Amino acid sequence: MRNLKKRRRMQVIVLAAVSLMLATALIGYGMRDGINFFRAPSQILAEPPAPNEVFRIGGLVEEGTLERGQGEVIRFSVTDGGASVPVTFSGVLPDLFAENQGMVGTGHYVNGVFEATEILAKHDETYMPKEVVDALKEQGVYQDPNDS
Structure with missing residues (x-):
């Protein structure tokens, strides 16, 4: 009887491990x-990814490089201060x-050239959703960044 309980316990443990x-x-x-890795322009130029690999690039839009071409094609360069990568995008840019x-x-x-399928613009560092501001005001902890 004791041996049977021990065997059952081991079976349950093994079954749980295999299921996990x-x-x-x-x-x-x-x-x-669904997993897209993030890369900075310096990383892309140091180790160029495969053409079929989908990833995210981030940085600042380099000044003087924004060109609106024929139709909806937009060209610009993204920089991280160390390197610059040209980008093309067909579509509507965020406000x-x-x-x-x-x-x-x-x-x-x-x-x-980085061929973008989606572009997101970053908010400034003072942006906070209205719901968060309201919740912080209710708790009495919110401080308006404009009141310096």
Whole structure:
């Protein structure tokens, strides 16, 4: 009887371990296309990614490089202060997109040019959602950044 309980306990432990490994493998397999690594322009030029690899690039829009071409194609360069990468994008840019402003783009690096499929403009450091401001005001901890 004692030996049977020990065997059952081991079976349950082994089954739980196998189930956990299987669940982890399935989650990793399901997320393989949804994971986009972030790279700075210096990292891209040091180790260029494969043309089929989707990743995110981030930095400042370099001053004097923003060109609106024929149709919807927009060209500009992104810099991190150490290197600059040319970017092309077809579509509508966010309202906050401008030269010398932060941006994050998703896409591919092909023949020395980052072909963006999505562009996000970064908010400034004082931005805070209205809901967060309201919650902080209720707690009495909110300080307006304009009241210096």
